[in-house]
Amino acid sequence: xIIIGVxxxxxxxxxQLANQPGLLVTVVDRTNxxxxxxxxxxxxxxxxxxxxxxxxxxGLLRGAPNxxxxxxxxxxxxxxxxxVSGDERRLxxxxxxxxxxxRTARFDIPGIAEHALEMxxxxxAMAIRxxxxxxxxxxxxxxxxxxxxxxxTFVIVGGGSTGVELAGALAELRLHVLPRDFxxxxxxxFRVLLxxxxxxxxxxxxxxxxxxxxxxxxxxxEVEIISGTRxxxxxxxxxxxxxxxKIPAYTVIWTAGVTxxxxxxxxxxxxGRRIETTPGLTLPDHPNVFVVGDIxxxxxxxxxxxxxxxxxxxxxxxKQAALNILRDMRGKPPKPFRYSDKGVWVTIGRNKGVAQFxxxxxxxxxxxxxxxxxxxxxxASFRNRLLVFMxxxxxxxxxxxxxxxxxxxxxxxxxxxAAVSPGGGQ
Amino acid sequence: xIIIGVxxxxxxxxxQLANQPGLLVTVVDRTNxxxxxxxxxxxxxxxxxxxxxxxxxxGLLRGAPNxxxxxxxxxxxxxxxxxVSGDERRLxxxxxxxxxxxRTARFDIPGIAEHALEMxxxxxAMAIRxxxxxxxxxxxxxxxxxxxxxxxTFVIVGGGSTGVELAGALAELRLHVLPRDFxxxxxxxFRVLLxxxxxxxxxxxxxxxxxxxxxxxxxxxEVEIISGTRxxxxxxxxxxxxxxxKIPAYTVIWTAGVTxxxxxxxxxxxxGRRIETTPGLTLPDHPNVFVVGDIxxxxxxxxxxxxxxxxxxxxxxxKQAALNILRDMRGKPPKPFRYSDKGVWVTIGRNKGVAQFxxxxxxxxxxxxxxxxxxxxxxASFRNRLLVFMxxxxxxxxxxxxxxxxxxxxxxxxxxxAAVSPGGGQ
Numbered sequence: 001x002i003i004i005g006v007x008x009x010x011x012x013x014x015x016q017l018a019n020q021p022g023l024l025v026t027v028v029d030r031t032n033x034x035x036x037x038x039x040x041x042x043x044x045x046x047x048x049x050x051x052x053x054x055x056x057x058x059g060l061l062r063g064a065p066n067x068x069x070x071x072x073x074x075x076x077x078x079x080x081x082x083x084v085s086g087d088e089r090r091l092x093x094x095x096x097x098x099x100x101x102x103r104t105a106r107f108d109i110p111g112i113a114e115h116a117l118e119m120x121x122x123x124x125a126m127a128i129r130x131x132x133x134x135x136x137x138x139x140x141x142x143x144x145x146x147x148x149x150x151x152x153t154f155v156i157v158g159g160g161s162t163g164v165e166l167a168g169a170l171a172e173l174r175l176h177v178l179p180r181d182f183x184x185x186x187x188x189x190f191r192v193l194l195x196x197x198x199x200x201x202x203x204x205x206x207x208x209x210x211x212x213x214x215x216x217x218x219x220x221x222e223v224e225i226i227s228g229t230r231x232x233x234x235x236x237x238x239x240x241x242x243x244x245x246k247i248p249a250y251t252v253i254w255t256a257g258v259t260x261x262x263x264x265x266x267x268x269x270x271x272g273r274r275i276e277t278t279p280g281l282t283l284p285d286h287p288n289v290f291v292v293g294d295i296x297x298x299x300x301x302x303x304x305x306x307x308x309x310x311x312x313x314x315x316x317x318x319k320q321a322a323l324n325i326l327r328d329m330r331g332k333p334p335k336p337f338r339y340s341d342k343g344v345w346v347t348i349g350r351n352k353g354v355a356q357f358x359x360x361x362x363x364x365x366x367x368x369x370x371x372x373x374x375x376x377x378x379x380a381s382f383r384n385r386l387l388v389f390m391x392x393x394x395x396x397x398x399x400x401x402x403x404x405x406x407x408x409x410x411x412x413x414x415x416x417x418a419a420v421s422p423g424g425g426q
Numbered sequence: 427x428i429i430i431g432v433x434x435x436x437x438x439x440x441x442q443l444a445n446q447p448g449l450l451v452t453v454v455d456r457t458n459x460x461x462x463x464x465x466x467x468x469x470x471x472x473x474x475x476x477x478x479x480x481x482x483x484x485g486l487l488r489g490a491p492n493x494x495x496x497x498x499x500x501x502x503x504x505x506x507x508x509x510v511s512g513d514e515r516r517l518x519x520x521x522x523x524x525x526x527x528x529r530t531a532r533f534d535i536p537g538i539a540e541h542a543l544e545m546x547x548x549x550x551a552m553a554i555r556x557x558x559x560x561x562x563x564x565x566x567x568x569x570x571x572x573x574x575x576x577x578x579t580f581v582i583v584g585g586g587s588t589g590v591e592l593a594g595a596l597a598e599l600r601l602h603v604l605p606r607d608f609x610x611x612x613x614x615x616f617r618v619l620l621x622x623x624x625x626x627x628x629x630x631x632x633x634x635x636x637x638x639x640x641x642x643x644x645x646x647x648e649v650e651i652i653s654g655t656r657x658x659x660x661x662x663x664x665x666x667x668x669x670x671x672k673i674p675a676y677t678v679i680w681t682a683g684v685t686x687x688x689x690x691x692x693x694x695x696x697x698g699r700r701i702e703t704t705p706g707l708t709l710p711d712h713p714n715v716f717v718v719g720d721i722x723x724x725x726x727x728x729x730x731x732x733x734x735x736x737x738x739x740x741x742x743x744x745k746q747a748a749l750n751i752l753r754d755m756r757g758k759p760p761k762p763f764r765y766s767d768k769g770v771w772v773t774i775g776r777n778k779g780v781a782q783f784x785x786x787x788x789x790x791x792x793x794x795x796x797x798x799x800x801x802x803x804x805x806a807s808f809r810n811r812l813l814v815f816m817x818x819x820x821x822x823x824x825x826x827x828x829x830x831x832x833x834x835x836x837x838x839x840x841x842x843x844a845a846v847s848p849g850g851g852q
Contacts, residue, residue: 030835031832031835032559032563032830032831032832032835033830033831033832049475049476049477049478050475050476050831050833051475051828051829051831052475054831056607056830056831058606058607058608058830059606059607059830062606062607065609068609068610070563070566070567071560071563071832071835072563072567087567089567122831122833123833123834126833133458134497137458137497140496141496141498141513141515180484180485180488181482181484181485181488182484183491183494184494383820383828394809402477402809403477404458404459404482404484404485405458405459405476405477405480405482405548406457406458406459406497407476407548407549407552408549409456409457409458409497
């Protein structure tokens with residue numbers, strides 16, 4: 001059998017099937033590592049080194065001789081002939097688990113692909129880090145006040161949890177790291193803007209928590225929130241909004257939604273390019289093909305809504321697919337998937353978070369501490385946990401983000417030559 | 427005054443001049459970090475994460491209000507008008523310290539720039555890591571035996587300390603990590619070749635230590651050493667030697683020498699593109715311009731040879747330049763530089779090293795332990811020391827290299843499509 005994707009769903013499925021007698025499992029992924037996406041934004045703001053949230057897939061699967069890993073991109077699934085193909089290779093399956101996750105949704109808005117930064121892979125998060133730090137370096141050398149302002153304006157589009165967490169973290173960088181690293185830049189010059197189409201951030205968590213996040217971001221962290229506004233175009237030097245206003249900014253980070261990472265050959269996707277499945281998580285016409293995680297578009301019978309695109313849902317669905325495969329091998333029918341809500345936790349910044357848990361709502365320190373604890377526990381390996389924990393303790397104690405390394409310097413539209421200035425004298 | 431370069435020499439010079447009254451120092455570097463080059467090879471073989479050996483320049487210079495940092499590339503020095511220019515910017519200096527270091531020497535050998543991997547920057551080291559791991563992944567999917575062999579042949583050109591340390595580390599990856607991560611690859615298939623033009627490696631350390639390194643590499647670590655052989659051309663799929671033999675290999679790492687990183691406007695460089703200076707480390711016609719570190723081409727009066735291109739020499743020269751600037755400000759003549767040899771230490775692999783220290787020679791465990799200790803102490807920050815120490819303990823205890831992440835998958839010349847193969851069944 002084949003599992004496509006080694007994210008939360010695919011990895012959990014493989015782990016459940018490890019060392020199961022009579023079963024050979026091939027796990028395929030475009031990358032060679034499992035990535036802990038919930039902490040990507042901390043790589044982007046120089047708080048964590050990239051390897052702290054990525055664990056080699058082969059290492060995670062070492063203990064299971066019946067599981068093998070293939071690095072490669074699946075380009076096509078032939079459901080009739082039961083063949084998966086890509087990278088000039090073809091593999092036959094008896095069972096197939098599609099756990100390809102989601103990618104950034106661009107909604108056909110012009111300029112996103114060329115000028116906005118996305119944040120779904122390690123490389124993208126590192127490119128954001130390079131961009132933020134390069135923009136600060138360029139700003140120190142820029143004499144044109146308009147260009148300097150645009151270099152120091154950071155626009156985050158999307159008021160979901162990713163946008164909120166990134167905005168809060170970037171604001172902390174501005175409050176605590178900027179003054180020490182860049183005495184040439186005044187704190188007011190570095191602006192963090194959060195643009196969202198709804199009335200307040202985190203709408204999916206309800207008005208009380210959303211308004212708390214809004215207040216905390218703007219009062220405690222000095223994030224400028226632009227609500228009820230859509231971005232209609234992204235340029236090299238700014239964004240255009242549906243209010244007809246152009247915001248000058250060289251850095252635009254796009255977090256406004258995801259879309260299923262569909263593979264050619266799968267049935268036509270539905271809303272959000274997610275694939276509809278039976279309650280047992282299989283394709284309606286192909287009971288040996290499971291679709292799990294972010295790309296699963298089935299309706300949760302308990303809520304009447306699609307399942308949430310969260311790591312906990314992916315883990316649970318990956319596990320269910322594994323159990324249903326084992327049931328099928330024993331001639332038993334698949335069990336319908338039931339989603340168990342373990343709560344939703346969002347951090348805003350130091351000591352501030354919001355949470356929904358067991359039907360109750362939490363704000364502030366408790367939600368923040370719970371967020372830290374839960375994310376540590378969910379990391380894929382002890383090594384990752386230790387590295388992240390140490391980085392967090394370091395940042396909490398020193399108010400610093402340690403990984404301020406520019407790997408690839410990002411260049412901005414050419415500057416006008418400046419006059420000779422003193423490099424310093426006696 | 428201006429310091430160009432924040433390597434060992436430039437950083438030490440800046441540190442010596444920190445908080446000196448009446449002196450404004452501008453440090454310029456192409457990157458935003460000080461890089462601990464002696465451990466780059468451990469990033470290349472997945473033993474260390476990149477941020478463990480890089481420290482942000484602004485962080486290192488935080489404590490000194492009279493030192494500022496500018497990220498930028500200096501393209502020209504106007505010695506007459508005392509102006510440094512680059513990136514459309516010009517800076518005037520009274521004192522100038524050129525500490526640009528060295529870059530990989532290609533000796534006009536065709537194909538190096540296009541097909542060989544070099545190892546002088548963080549990005550280059552990470553590209554080598556991506557290449558080694560990608561080659562193993564590709565090999566598992568390769569059915570053509572010749573291509574599979576070339577994918578698993580790793581050629582290191584150059585028998586100096588960088589080549590020896592890299593060969594030993596790569597051999598350890600092969601011995602301890604490969605069998606666990608890639609059960610599909612037999613140990614004999616993964617070949618590490620060290621090609622050197624001299625009779626034995628580490629010739630600069632003399633025959634006894636060189637022969638010890640040669641024996642240890644080939645007997646303990648199963649590195650294939652090809653001595654007395656020059657590479658005359660590098661191709662995408664191998665190297666040609668001066669014996670007329672072509673070695674098929676998709677991975678060629680070039681460590682065969684460095685050349686001074688000269689900037690336009692400096693006097694004509696001498697051997698190895700190093701710049702000749704007075705004993706006080708200044709340009710003969712410009713007593714306010716110091717040239718220090720790898721790029722300094724002065725002759726050591728104690729040996730009759732140029733100063734060694736080592737970190738310890740760079741640190742000492744950087745310090746001397748700072749002291750001579752302070753002397754000049756007080757109207758005193760510059761002091762001639764005297765190199766103090768702190769010993770030369772090279773690691774070969776687990777528990778094996780060679781060293782020259784205080785006129786004596788050491789091999790084996792003691793040289794290896796001393797190497798570990800000295801390199802830890804030389805790292806630029808406590809954070810780096812802690813991260814590197816933890817990684818070393820981890821690797822020593824587990825026989826594992828933790829950072830086996832492919833950031834950018836490296837592609838190899840296109841493979842022939844394979845027949846359908848089973849992805850595993852019941």
